[in-house]
Amino acid sequence: MNIWIEQQRALIDFTLASLARRKARNLGLLAVYTLLVFVLASVALFSHALRHEATRVLADAPEIVLQRLVAGRHDLIPPGYLEKIGNIRGVQKMEGRLWGYYYDPVIKANYTFMVPSAGGVERGTIVIGAALERVRGLALETGISFRAYSGKLYSFVVADILPHDSELVSADLVLMHEDDFRTFFEFPAGHYTDIALAVANPQEVRNIAAKLAAALPDSRPILREEMLRTYASIFAWREGIVLAILSGAILAFAILAWDKAAGLSAEEKREIGILKAIGWETGDVIRMKIWEGVLISLTAFLVGYVAAYLHVFRGGGVLFEPVLKGWAVLYPRFQLAPEIDGLAVATLFFFTVVPYTAAVLVPIWRAATTDPDAVMR
Amino acid sequence: MIELIEVRKAFNQGKHNEFWALDGINLCIEAHRVTALCGPSGSGKTTLLTLIGCLARPTSGRARFKGEDISGLPERFLTQLRRRSFGFVFQQFNLIRGLSAEENIMLPAAPSGLPQHVVRARAAMLLDRLRLAHRRTARVEWLSGGEQQRVAIARALINDPEVLIADEPTANLDTTLAREFLAILESFASEGRTVILSSHDPLVIQSAAVHRVINMRDGRIVANYHDA
Numbered sequence A: 001m002n003i004w005i006e007q008q009r010a011l012i013d014f015t016l017a018s019l020a021r022r023k024a025r026n027l028g029l030l031a032v033y034t035l036l037v038f039v040l041a042s043v044a045l046f047s048h049a050l051r052h053e054a055t056r057v058l059a060d061a062p063e064i065v066l067q068r069l070v071a072g073r074h075d076l077i078p079p080g081y082l083e084k085i086g087n088i089r090g091v092q093k094m095e096g097r098l099w100g101y102y103y104d105p106v107i108k109a110n111y112t113f114m115v116p117s118a119g120g121v122e123r124g125t126i127v128i129g130a131a132l133e134r135v136r137g138l139a140l141e142t143g144i145s146f147r148a149y150s151g152k153l154y155s156f157v158v159a160d161i162l163p164h165d166s167e168l169v170s171a172d173l174v175l176m177h178e179d180d181f182r183t184f185f186e187f188p189a190g191h192y193t194d195i196a197l198a199v200a201n202p203q204e205v206r207n208i209a210a211k212l213a214a215a216l217p218d219s220r221p222i223l224r225e226e227m228l229r230t231y232a233s234i235f236a237w238r239e240g241i242v243l244a245i246l247s248g249a250i251l252a253f254a255i256l257a258w259d260k261a262a263g264l265s266a267e268e269k270r271e272i273g274i275l276k277a278i279g280w281e282t283g284d285v286i287r288m289k290i291w292e293g294v295l296i297s298l299t300a301f302l303v304g305y306v307a308a309y310l311h312v313f314r315g316g317g318v319l320f321e322p323v324l325k326g327w328a329v330l331y332p333r334f335q336l337a338p339e340i341d342g343l344a345v346a347t348l349f350f351f352t353v354v355p356y357t358a359a360v361l362v363p364i365w366r367a368a369t370t371d372p373d374a375v376m377r
Numbered sequence B: 001m002i003e004l005i006e007v008r009k010a011f012n013q014g015k016h017n018e019f020w021a022l023d024g025i026n027l028c029i030e031a032h033r034v035t036a037l038c039g040p041s042g043s044g045k046t047t048l049l050t051l052i053g054c055l056a057r058p059t060s061g062r063a064r065f066k067g068e069d070i071s072g073l074p075e076r077f078l079t080q081l082r083r084r085s086f087g088f089v090f091q092q093f094n095l096i097r098g099l100s101a102e103e104n105i106m107l108p109a110a111p112s113g114l115p116q117h118v119v120r121a122r123a124a125m126l127l128d129r130l131r132l133a134h135r136r137t138a139r140v141e142w143l144s145g146g147e148q149q150r151v152a153i154a155r156a157l158i159n160d161p162e163v164l165i166a167d168e169p170t171a172n173l174d175t176t177l178a179r180e181f182l183a184i185l186e187s188f189a190s191e192g193r194t195v196i197l198s199s200h201d202p203l204v205i206q207s208a209a210v211h212r213v214i215n216m217r218d219g220r221i222v223a224n225y226h227d228a
């Protein structure tokens, strides 16, 4: 055991000394390699955390949302609809929701105005998302005026700011009292934007949706599972773009690794011959090269992965924002909760460390099995 | 110490350019002595050294090392035997460029599993003995020819071998350095090592440091005389 450790130490010492001889080249290789791992790991961590976040947010969303359609367009729910639905078995809770979009010409962005179902916002006050806080420079107890579509100006006092950890979905939210909402939008009394239904048993969701469609033929039930699928496909599409860019980087790296593998120089062959002649076994030469591959690829993997972790969870994934986020005009700036997928780490490890080490080894194998007497001439 | 019986060595056997570099060598090399192989270029000196040093196997015939038949040993055992019992000084020195003198000297010990500090101490001792201590950390390609050769000698001795094999050791040295080298050889023999070298340098062959000269021609031994 001790002998084995000492052997590996000696081999590693030699590997490091030998790598240090071509510092610029090997550091360049390490940098490209690290960058590759960094980008790959960033995408993996980012999209995984984002998906996790979206699932978490949607978990609180109602199982079914009912919208009324007029001429195929989303329209208001007129009074009496809640009653018309009446008592469908399996529906735990049913409520009309009030929300709408407001275009703010000051910052040229849309907000979502919403009346929270639980209430809790006093008349004349609003609760705002963090993006709004930032962009309009608002703070607690400050006032802000919005010009309604009718042309009238309404003022509100900021009573609270939504927590930053949910910023992904709440960035552009403005929560207000029902009366304020109705006056501001001149929203007719008794009308709602849509209806949210809570269903206890997930097996019954489709059944209930069918019953709803039958009872209210001008309405369309939207299921949470469908929303989840939509989110998933949006993420998949965005990931696709990044992966397309990435495949270019991977190709470049493959060429680099191949070049290193194929271009086993005469000098390297000579050195392997010398090592064999002075008493190294074929296995020692190969072990030494395994260390070389492992040292380079493991360093690249660790540094790249840690950098990606910091980038995504401490730096908010700044480099990807334009591609991976941005369905709201108001830019969410959020800290994703650190979420690591063990399988993804293992996959990334396998696909970065193993091919490189193998690429280094294959040609060495051939050189290392040549006869040692060749160095005598 | 080393016994060769009817040893033959062919290159490219069975092909149109088949060539017998050694053709029936019978030889017995005594321990603790300096033996020189000499003969014209192409006579098979280097080939014979590779067989003696376990770098290659004879095509036919037997080779014994300390009474044990080594001609049939598998590669792994040959390598081990080579590492433990033989040290090599090659004609072109064959040092690894870019590494320091010390790193080069320590290389043959890497597979042995000896603790690094032991190997380093031994390397320091050898450097001292060969008057190279001040060049310990210098890259080998910056060293002069004579210094490079002394690094090669130190490397050959790091595993404390019983047999030192040197192929044309003085070919790249001037007269003074060659004399110095012979003096070093003599000290090895007197401390109990066996030295086998090849040379066509009269300075080496006629030197008092060489105890026995074996003359070769066309893969055969033609004359073989001992010193007094």
Ligand SMILES: Nc1ncnc2c1ncn2[C@@H]1O[C@H](COP(=O)(O)OP(=O)(O)OP(=O)(O)O)[C@@H](O)[C@H]1O
Binding pocket: B011, B012, B019, B020, B021, B039, B040, B041, B042, B043, B044, B045, B046, B047, B048
């Ligand atoms: N790998 C090989 N393939 C074919 N022929 C070889 C090979 N190695 C050596 N020879 C031939 O075997 C013969 C003996 O070669 P060897 O190197 O042993 O000679 P030498 O006595 O050491 O010569 P020199 O004094 O020039 O070093 C030469 O004719 C050489 O061409």
Ligand SMILES: [Mg+2]
Binding pocket: B045, B046, B047, B167, B168
């Ligand atoms: Mg020769």
